[in-house]
Amino acid sequence: MRLEYFLLIDRIVELSLGDHTIRTEATVPTQSTIFEGHFPGHPLMPGVLLIETMAQTSGWLLIAMHKFTRMPFFAAVKEAKLRTFVTPGQVLTVSAKLVHDGSGFAITKADIKCEGKAVCNAELTFRLVEFPNPSFRASMEKVAAEIAFPMEVLHG
């Protein structure tokens, strides 16, 4: 995770287009300016960033499903539950599953676990639109390569 750059996924561990599921991993950094304020002397991973982590994981599933022709933009979060604290250095396993693939939108359910223990879960809605410009898409492809996005799914 690089919190200041909003790069919250370290790598894609598993992605199944048949099952419409994805699993990613992310290690909370031990150092971040965010922890200076959240909270002084008691660093905790902000809940909104946990939700963003679930959104980014879902987003990569949707990008794969649409073979890099659509960019998912986070539109709504429902039933978000933050069940336990997450502290610097912890390794998170993030899972997401497609609930509905609509026309121009999609809905997923996602959760995060840490050492097998439930951390949080939510239902997430995304608008799916064409990439705003080629450089945007190129930057996403660069991130995809860094997090082991399985490029072979684009040709399946």
Add this chain to the structure above:
Amino acid sequence: MSSTFDTVANIISETCDIEREKITPESHAIDDLGIDSLDFLDIAFAIDKAFGIKLPLEQWTQEVNDGKATTEQYFVLKNLCARIDELIAAKGAAPA
């Protein structure tokens, strides 16, 4: 079995917290009922599920933006229900 309109009206009422009595076949989802595009995604999700279809929102939006269709053709509820019935017929599916 509910008619298409009754099912859609109930979905809108429950999803957007609008009194069922205020929803008529002549209601325009956007202009009369004040439903915005984000709320309409929830409605589209519920309609897709209820009827086993996929409302072609992207196509409709494109047609409206291109001036090839008006919002009334898709978002006045009697017209929306007619489009739903067409999609059901095309799919050979039955309402839930």
